[in-house]
Amino acid sequence: MNIGIIGLGTVTQGFIEILSEKKNWLQEKYGTHIKLVAVKDIQKGNVYNSNGIDLIELLSKLNNNENLSDGSLSEDTTVASINAIDLIVEATYSDYKTGDPAYTFIKDALSNGKHVVTTNKGPVALRFTELNKIAEENNVSLRYEGTVLSGTPTFSLIEECLAGDEILEIRGILNGTSNYILSKMSEGGSFENALSVAQEKGYAEADPTNDVKGYDARGKVAILSHKVFGVELGLENIPTIGIDAISKEALDTAKNDGKNIRLIGSLKKEGNIITGKVQPEALPTSDALSNIGGVTNAIEITTKYLGKVMITGPGAGKLETGYAVFSDVLTILKNNK
Structure with a gap:
């Protein structure tokens, strides 16, 4: 070849x-x-x-x-x-x-x-x-x-290991930069400082708009929608909220409630309707995605026969x-x- x-x-x-x-x-x-x-x-x-x-x-x-x-x-x-x-x-x-x-x-x-x-x-x-x-x-x-x-072999998992099963929902941490920033903020840093460190380490671009506004995660939700469900949602049909408006106070409140805020991209199948969204969510520590920190990415796939399957791995490199x-x-x- x-x-x-x-x-x-x-x-x-x-x-x-x-x-x-x-x-x-x-x-x-x-x-x-x-x-x-x-x-x-x-x-x-x-x-x-x-x-x-x-x-x-x-x-x-x-x-x-x-x-x-x-x-x-x-x-x-x-x-x-x-x-x-x-x-x-x-x-x-x-x-x-x-x-x-x-x-x-x-x-x-x-x-x-x-x-x-x-x-x-x-x-x-x-x-x-x-x-x-x-x-x-x-x-x-x-x-x-x-x-x-x-x-991280997301599509290989879906195409081969989950062949014949029915996927009902996908939730994931799809952007390592935003996850890194939220992790640093939960440790006491400001958004501006966390972003600066992310840029110094090469995790964030000089213009971080796509990451912090959720646009990168939205694009990945769009890709997953046609890969998994055969539906082309269109970026304009995926409601998206980024992490740039999250305050340290909101993170502290979540932490006091035993939760971590993560930027979650998701797709859900209800009947023949597929919906997608990207937004910050306060997740209890019992939620596997809540405990994913740093630049690590993760996807949780809910299926008819296997229930919940999760795969984690590096989102860049x-x-x-x-x-x-x-x-x-x-x-x-x-x-x-």
Whole structure:
């Protein structure tokens, strides 16, 4: 299988590290090689090698901030147009208004008969129905495990382990930044101080709006709605309240009542109706989600036969999200042997 990468940020570097480490394992397990033949990044440069790019050399150049361009892949040539490529890993940036430029990259790749793995929430939250239809028409896969809980295998759990069960409700801590801030505030810090520390540690962006306003969690609820229930709710139909208006006094009151405030994204099925919302909730310590602190994410799934099932794990990180990409690539590889 030949792979092309669009966007060489932290996530794809983590994926390349894992791919390099697992080269022999892939050959032994699946009897095949996965070759990275093209990479394209607007800042770091472009490379194409039909025989496979040397991953160790590539990682070295990336770590040393060297420009990668060597004339083998022009600016005008899109990764999607390269016939030798079977699968594209898309990891550029996007927004929750248009989903671009990631949306356009994904659409072009699928339209050209390439499987796509992405960690971009915007295109999946906004344009899933359209993109999934293009994938089906071209007999290729669109995978996006890393969009909700980073490398924590949420979709794998739902698709494989819960196959045949009926999911009735999903509740989760879907944003590690907001959870970290609330955890720090419950220890006595102010919102401003907790946010500042989160930014220093790299948990929050310079502009934390998507995290603290609940927009990131809302996007993940939208993704879960069509992944789990086959319903495209639309961001505008998911009531959302962030954590930026929560006072230290409110946290203290909750603590005195034996509760912790957490930003909860949820979906509920009642008959044929699916509803979603994002809001801070004061949860008793008997609630498993109440005890999830720091940047950890968690999802609790209520099913007809098993009752409540919960999965927790890191919501961010180079190797963690890189593993989500690797896992999706393996799924496509297994499904197309």
